Amino acid sequence: KKVFGVIGLGRFGSNVAKLLAEAGAEVIACDINEERVKAISDLVSKAFILDATDEKALRESGIANVDVAIVSIGENIEASILIVVQLLELDVKEIIAKAATSIHGKILEKLGATRVIYPERDMAIRLAHSLLIGGFIEEIPFAEDYSIFEIKVPSYFINKSLKDLDLRKKYKITVLAIKRGDNVIINPPAEEKFMENDVLLILGKAERILKL
Amino acid sequence: KKVFGVIGLGRFGSNVAKLLAEAGAEVIACDINEERVKAISDLVSKAFILDATDEKALRESGIANVDVAIVSIGENIEASILIVVQLLELDVKEIIAKAATSIHGKILEKLGATRVIYPERDMAIRLAHSLLIGGFIEEIPFAEDYSIFEIKVPSYFINKSLKDLDLRKKYKITVLAIKRGDNVIINPPAEEKFMENDVLLILGKAERILKL
Ligand SMILES: Nc1ncnc2c1ncn2[C@@H]1O[C@H](COP(=O)(O)OP(=O)(O)OP(=O)(O)O)[C@@H](O)[C@H]1O
Ligand SMILES: Nc1ncnc2c1ncn2[C@@H]1O[C@H](COP(=O)(O)OP(=O)(O)OP(=O)(O)O)[C@@H](O)[C@H]1O
Structure with missing residues (x-):
């Protein structure tokens, strides 16, 4: 002990x-x-x-x-x-x-x-991000520059698929999971369309997330 | 603005x-x-x-x-x-x-x-948790019962693959990403072997993670 x-x-x-x-x-x-x-x-x-x-x-x-x-x-x-x-x-x-x-x-x-x-x-970083990133819920640092962000789905994602949005190439972020109602979709497939009220778990750099 | x-x-x-x-x-x-x-x-x-x-x-x-x-x-x-x-x-x-x-x-x-x-x-709470739960680094609640955990690789995972450990069936947890040195492996494939000093990003229920 x-x-x-x-x-x-x-x-x-x-x-x-x-x-x-x-x-x-x-x-x-x-x-x-x-x-x-x-x-x-x-x-x-x-x-x-x-x-x-x-x-x-x-x-x-x-x-x-x-x-x-x-x-x-x-x-x-x-x-x-x-x-x-x-x-x-x-x-x-x-x-x-x-x-x-x-x-x-x-x-x-x-x-x-x-x-x-x-x-x-560290708390200042989280507060600044929560003030600047619309729909920000949580952030945990994961690696140098990279954090895991939990955010509400941005309005312009709704009804589009990961493929349509080309998130990985365009924003260099990865959607690790989607919380939809009581369900959790882990590693969503490229054709998965975002819906209103989705909560996203994203891996990426803060500056990229700020641009969403 | x-x-x-x-x-x-x-x-x-x-x-x-x-x-x-x-x-x-x-x-x-x-x-x-x-x-x-x-x-x-x-x-x-x-x-x-x-x-x-x-x-x-x-x-x-x-x-x-x-x-x-x-x-x-x-x-x-x-x-x-x-x-x-x-x-x-x-x-x-x-x-x-x-x-x-x-x-x-x-x-x-x-x-x-x-x-x-x-x-x-708040930082004292996070530090106290990480000191009391071996290998625990961070946690963010994600859905009812589910959290995202950042933990040091458990010693008995080392040199075994996700497939060998059968994590999803056995522990009902999903490894979302592995931080290895300066690299981040997102959605690691089933054959990926864990190595010493890996930091894991896991989705699962707290009680399951504590059993690791
Ligand atoms: N009446 C005031 N008007 C403007 N600034 C003030 C006033 N009183 C204190 N400050 C300033 O607020 C700052 C923070 O104050 P203080 O050191 O009391 O807080 P703290 O919570 O311990 O700070 P830290 O963020 O470093 O932990 C100081 O720079 C101080 O000069
Ligand atoms: N040489 C020392 N030996 C033992 N305790 C000390 C010594 N110097 C300072 N302390 C104590 O350490 C405590 C914290 O110190 P200080 O206020 O400088 O740090 P802080 O980082 O601003 O604290 P906080 O955690 O409140 O933000 C104080 O209670 C102080 O009395």
């Missing part, structure tokens, strides 16, 4: 710690701010008030004896980097770090963070 | 403003902090240094003559609420507000914000 360490109990860190603890996982949390540690101490297995840049305090708290460490310090980029480096020296196998800017994130990746997260930027 | 107003240029607000502007939309941005306004002024149509709680300044800047306003002020909950109320009085039709806590968000909804966003909390 995995042990999780959360360093930094801001909005992101405290939510991660609570969710993991609610799901029954063992969570050790710490923050330099006493109030934030107190707010969470009943919910997690162990909670410490400590400055995680203090390598001795970090080691003595045992917060480095975790399988996965989540470092969630955005404002103080220097502290975030120092803490990740110390966790690597203490042999923590999986380190997930929140980054404030892409430069911050690149540094953390180069130093060896397993995964870097950009909560505000 | 819609006009967007972004009030508050922190990590979330500045990213939303830039993305909308890059996509060709008309964006008016403002912040009380001069540096942040300067950092973005070349990228947007208009940028103002102003205290958005000052109703007169807000009105005179014209930032309330937008179709959609995005209020992205997290730390100062009072300011965020006051600004949303002023935008409602100035008749802005669509107001999207970032909330720091669920109470903050409930207040904004009750007052009439069109949509409330919780970037840190």
